[in-house]
Structures are given as structure tokens and as C-alpha cells.
Amino acid sequence: MPRNGANTTDGIMVTVLNFRRTRSGVVLAVACAAALSLTAACAGQGAQPPQWSDGVPAAGSSSVAPTPTAASPTPTPRPTATRTTRPPASTTPPRRARTMGEQTTVTVRVTGGFGQPQNFTGLHQEGCGNPSFGLVQVRVGTAGNVSSVSFRYRVNTVVAFDGSGSARTIGNDRGTWLASLGPFRAEPRNSAGGTIAITATAKFTDGSTRNARTSTSLRACQR
Numbered sequence: 001m002p003r004n005g006a007n008t009t010d011g012i013m014v015t016v017l018n019f020r021r022t023r024s025g026v027v028l029a030v031a032c033a034a035a036l037s038l039t040a041a042c043a044g045q046g047a048q049p050p051q052w053s054d055g056v057p058a059a060g061s062s063s064v065a066p067t068p069t070a071a072s073p074t075p076t077p078r079p080t081a082t083r084t085t086r087p088p089a090s091t092t093p094p095r096r097a098r099t100m101g102e103q104t105t106v107t108v109r110v111t112g113g114f115g116q117p118q119n120f121t122g123l124h125q126e127g128c129g130n131p132s133f134g135l136v137q138v139r140v141g142t143a144g145n146v147s148s149v150s151f152r153y154r155v156n157t158v159v160a161f162d163g164s165g166s167a168r169t170i171g172n173d174r175g176t177w178l179a180s181l182g183p184f185r186a187e188p189r190n191s192a193g194g195t196i197a198i199t200a201t202a203k204f205t206d207g208s209t210r211n212a213r214t215s216t217s218l219r220a221c222q223r
Contacts, residue, residue: 101210106140110137123181125183125190128186132183135178142204143174147203152199155218156196156197158190167179198214
């Protein structure tokens, strides 16, 4: 028998397959066909091979990587309101002790003085009649606490003038203080007279004072 690919005597070339080699090739062909069939079945389409997306490895893991979560901003704490404690209701302050001047009384008046008429109606200007001087009498309720007594006056005439003086006690009676007022010189411009305003001030041993006021008239001068 001629070998594979040998020519016969008639010039015809006959190909004779080697059985052993042919059987091995058939087995390999059957195995490849079975592998192709299995691959097509896994892909779901018998004629189209699987296609992979760019950048995705074929053997990559099927698990999806977790998406990073943005950190939420830290809330800003609200300022704590400070409660203002109300001060306790104000209590009535203790009363201040009254001074000696506040605890007593002071009065003042003007008379015609010793030897003068009792119906005193005012002072005459000097040389225009009597009385031409008066007597200032100051009485203090708390005599033992008085240290001094003074007075001031203002004559409200056309040409006004003023003055002051001090009072004295008689004996040990510190409750009565006396001082003289006038005489006032006659002045042609003040011939119509006017009002004499007197303010007496009693000063006490604690330094406090108390005032008293009165008034009398300066009579017109008709000479």
C-alpha cells in the first residue's frame, strides 16, 4: 500500500489517511467544538462572543467599590442666652436723722423798740418822724441748741440798699434774740419810701441753720 500522498501506477494520486493520526485529529476537533458550544451558551448568544468595555478588566471582581460619602458640616453651637437676674426690689432707705434746725421753729418780727409807740406801722426816715429805728426780735423754739443768730435786710426803695447785723440774747434766755434796725438816712430819691424785707438765720450747734422772714415799711418823708 502506498503511503500518504503516494502516486499509484496509473498516475492518480490517492490520499490515504493514517488511522491513528486521523483519530487524534477528530478527537481534538470534537473537543474544540464542544468548548465553542459551551462558550456560546454562557454568553447567551451562540454566534457572538462576549465584548468587554474599555478600561474594565475581564477578570475583575464583580463587587462595586463603595462611593465615598461627603462629611456633613459640624453644626455651629447656638450661643447660650444669659439670664439677667433682676435685682431685688429696692427697699425704702433708712430715714436720715433730722437736724436741729429741722426739729425746731424760728420766728422773727420788727417792733418799735423800747420806749416807742405800740402801734408800730413802720420806720420813718431819719429826721422825718418817729420811730426812726426798729427792734428785730427772733425767737427760737429749742433755745439750748442755738449757737448764734444773725439777720440781713433789703430796703426796696427807688434807690435800693441792703445790710446785715447780728442779734444778742438777754441774760440766759437763749430762746430770744434782739437786734436794732435803722435809722435810715433820708434820701430825696427815696422820699416815697418802700418795703424793708428781713431774713433772720439761727445757727445750731450741729452746724444746721433755719431761717425766718418778715417785712415792714419805710415810711415816706414829706419835708
